[in-house]
Amino acid sequence: MKIAGLTWWRNNYGSVLQAYALQRVMNEFENIDYEILNQYSGKVASVDNFYHKIKTFGIRKTIHRIVWKFGTKKLRDRNRALQKFVDEELKISDKRYKVNYIDSANGCYDGFICGSDQIWNPELASLDSIYWLTFVKTGKLKIAYAPSIGIDQVTKEQRKMIRDNLNTFNAVSCREESGRNLISSIMGTEDCETVLDPTLLAERSVWDHICPPRRFTEKYIFVYLLRGTKQQRKLIELYAGFINLKIVTMPFLDNEHINKYDRKFGDIKYWDASPSDFISVIRHAEAVFTDSFHCMIFSCLYHRKFYLFPKIGAHQMNRLTDLQNMLHISPRMLEDNATVRDILSMKAIDWNIVDDIIREKRMKSKSYLKKALGMA
Template sequence: MARAGIITFLHNNNYGSSLQAYALQRTLRELGCECLHLDYEPDRKEKIWNLLTSGNDLKLILDGIRKRSVWADQSGARRKSEAIPAFYRKRMQLSAPCRNRKDLRRESENCDLLVCGSDQIWNPVWLNPAYFLTFAGNEKNKIAYAASLGISRLPKSSKIRKIKRWTKNFRAISVREQEGMELLEQMTGLKADVMPDPVCLLTRDEWNGIAGDAPEGEPYLLCYFIGENADYWNRVRQLQAETGLRVLVMPVTAESYRSGYELLDGAGPEEFLGAVRDAACFCTDSFHGLVFGTIFGTRTDVCRRYREDDPESKNSRVDQFLRDMESSSLEEMRKQGREWLQRVLYKTHKA
């Protein structure tokens, strides 16, 4: 049995990130892999090193400080930040904590295969070589599953050179968006496959199997926004007037906490699933929110988080999923992703 080590975002306090990580680990286990996630949460020194070597903007650190200041003032946000690691302990296998490249190298030594993905781990805005598996030697089998670049325009040339260097020793690469596939080929000459996000690899019944109880009370309009935009709340008021539903907000931003609506605060990933599943209507700007709304058959109203002319727009992931749903079905996407993984696992095992 092959032993796989997976790396993705685990510590960004985000429901979608935690649930896609769970889905990929569960799928690989079902396909015959013994696997764990490398529990990567870089320390301050590692973050500074990465900022200096990857050419990322200092505003990323400032944005992180701003978000943490919002969460620090809210007891519900603190409960959520505790609930996500508790979900990992309950549902997944993680390595010992990894705070830097040395730790990652140590924890991956006994792995036959290293997998990076999914989520926006290859987004040039916050480039990090760890998510390209650079901590391991070239003798390791390396694959990327549905890695997202998250952008629709080429980054600056210095980042292109890094991405080209960091991807040249992969056995197989799949990305999550068509735009990402095209950009990666322009940057590196590599032809990647386009595969669905890991949350699509599990069925509705499988997600129901871990979903928590629905919020009590009258039917509700659920709101879950990652970004801040006054137009979101205009849309919420329109939907409330149209449906007459009680409004329930899962807060992330300072704007959400100030919305004046009833809050569903401090929920963990399982409670998030239950809330989306049983909502009468769901309004969100979240990519994974859209996908879970679709999986559960919940009426979902999507707000676009970025302007179309924003060079850092990440709307391509929403567009890709909506295109997929026009031409395919969730079951076909599930089959496509699992078959790709099965082929790659067979090839790397034979190599």
């Protein structure tokens, strides 16, 4: 059975790695031929992609994004490292499916899976986008695997659109419990299941296989802030000085919210990390500070002591707090008035409990996929 996946699979480490993870898991199943549907142009830096971005975001924001990605050699190096991983590790459809003729994909595949990432967030993609599989013809398999809806409330009109979309699915799931509750209330049933993000669904051996050796010989703490504030970075500097460790950081990760303090922050600025390097630098860190969902996941997989900074907006916070609650991890959030003493006094994580929960939920999530594919 030939299955196509619809997701975000470039531009940042989390998106690329979750796409890779679902690809690996899907291709473990017998008689399943899975590939990721190509909704993008072949390369990030292309004329076709440039015009698409202008149409989607407008000229001003598009120019801003281009400067962020390609404005300096270091940013270009990061982009090349991401592209190289995509080219070598992801199985992308040879044919590109633009929105206006994506329905032609029905002739090539037996079914479609949408997910993971925030592809269902109405603030990031419209409710009639391809990520709701609205183009799929009757009789084709339609499965949602761990998409994130990313919001807590919907309007009456949004509720109707979401319900109409999901009534055509063979199987519906969500990544966060808060999202599952919202979708269940919209559908009026309990058919929506909570499943693991693909990066947790894949066995740790998958990540061990692509994880390169330790990059930095001296001990360090790793800081991965998509946004973050000057105040948060100064707290990390105080902590690093107190325990006498270097800071490894990846500057300017979110093009919409570049923090100028990043220019001076960190002892080692790791600009050109590939997705594999991203895993490695987490794996070998003494501690991790982050506001990233996927950085938190890999910290858990590799038993790294980690600390969280709040996201802006309750629905953005849900991704972090839902995962924390699911894994029975005591609160790791550092608020604005946090001190080094607060960091040092934070309760240690029981990794045996975390591992047991991941194993149990991994089995349930794979069972969900197998059932949805008609294999159970």
